[in-house]
Amino acid sequence: MSPIAYWPDGAQLAMSLVVNVEEGSEMSPAEGDRAPEAVDELGVVLKKPIRNLGNESNYQYGIKAGAPRVLDLLARHGIAATFTAAALSLERAPDLARRIAAGGHEVCAHGWRWIHQFQMTEDEERGFIRKAVASIAATTGRRPAGWLSRYLLTQNTRRLLVEEGFRYHMDDYSDDRPFWDVVGGRPILIVPYALDSNDMKMWATPAYTPADWLRYAVDTFDWLYAEGAREPRMMSLGVHLRIIGRPGRIGALERVLQHVRRHPRVWIATREAIATHWAAANPPPEG
Numbered sequence: 001m002s003p004i005a006y007w008p009d010g011a012q013l014a015m016s017l018v019v020n021v022e023e024g025s026e027m028s029p030a031e032g033d034r035a036p037e038a039v040d041e042l043g044v045v046l047k048k049p050i051r052n053l054g055n056e057s058n059y060q061y062g063i064k065a066g067a068p069r070v071l072d073l074l075a076r077h078g079i080a081a082t083f084t085a086a087a088l089s090l091e092r093a094p095d096l097a098r099r100i101a102a103g104g105h106e107v108c109a110h111g112w113r114w115i116h117q118f119q120m121t122e123d124e125e126r127g128f129i130r131k132a133v134a135s136i137a138a139t140t141g142r143r144p145a146g147w148l149s150r151y152l153l154t155q156n157t158r159r160l161l162v163e164e165g166f167r168y169h170m171d172d173y174s175d176d177r178p179f180w181d182v183v184g185g186r187p188i189l190i191v192p193y194a195l196d197s198n199d200m201k202m203w204a205t206p207a208y209t210p211a212d213w214l215r216y217a218v219d220t221f222d223w224l225y226a227e228g229a230r231e232p233r234m235m236s237l238g239v240h241l242r243i244i245g246r247p248g249r250i251g252a253l254e255r256v257l258q259h260v261r262r263h264p265r266v267w268i269a270t271r272e273a274i275a276t277h278w279a280a281a282n283p284p285p286e287g
Contacts, residue, residue: 040058062242167272170271
């Protein structure tokens with residue numbers, strides 16, 4: 001096996017901040033879905049085809065109040081993040097799309113809508129991917145380089161992404177650094193994501209506080225940073241506009257960033273930049 005190259009300027013850890021933009025494209029009978037969105041801070045799961053207007057307003061908070069807070073925080077710290085965005089969300093929030101692009105952030109495709117792909121036929125999934133690409137290119141001025149599904153994907157997903165020209169895929173949780181996969185004889189870089197450090201824990205488990213999330217994120221960083229002295233490591237920190245953007249939670253993200261900034265050998269980068277560097281320094285396997 002070829003030796004693994006390090007990050008730029010001798011950094012021992014690549015830090016990837018992922019901001020999920022799902023608000024406005026979640027499940028709803030208003031969109032023709034059979035039931036309203038099941039992901040709810042209160043844990044209310046309705047199985048009838050009626051709108052959950054309370055939860056819809058919770059999602060809109062992410063666009064109206066959470067997004068400005070998150071973007072202002074990133075600007076103050078001079079950080080470029082990867083916004084994994086459902087394409088329809090950006091179509092419905094064009095000011096947000098423009099501000100993300102103007103801030104030098106990357107937009108990674110998070111589906112056409114924030115819905116599951118696992119029940120799609122191959123042709124349906126191909127159309128879903130193409131529709132997301134065209135939409136994000138129109139709203140941001142650039143086509144996405146990467147893809148993140150709403151967790152459940154199909155056996156066709158990665159092959160379709162290769163066929164559609166994607167450079168990296170995020171639907172993997174198996175490592176702390178990128179690696180290559182070969183699909184149909186063609187390589188695609190896997191830039192793994194992380195669920196354990198995701199702020200969604202604060203919605204899924206009400207007793208999980210911002211202080212708990214902060215401690216876990218700092219512990220994760222410290223361990224990976226130490227390991228990075230021996231071999232390159234990458235940390236993924238996933239947040240959501242409607243979750244971390246609340247006034248009682250945004251401070252936890254700022255304290256994570258302050259902690260990261262106190263360490264000299266950290267490269268804070270978008271996932272596209274991480275993928276570009278890794279692919280150049282660690283070429284795909286031949287054959």
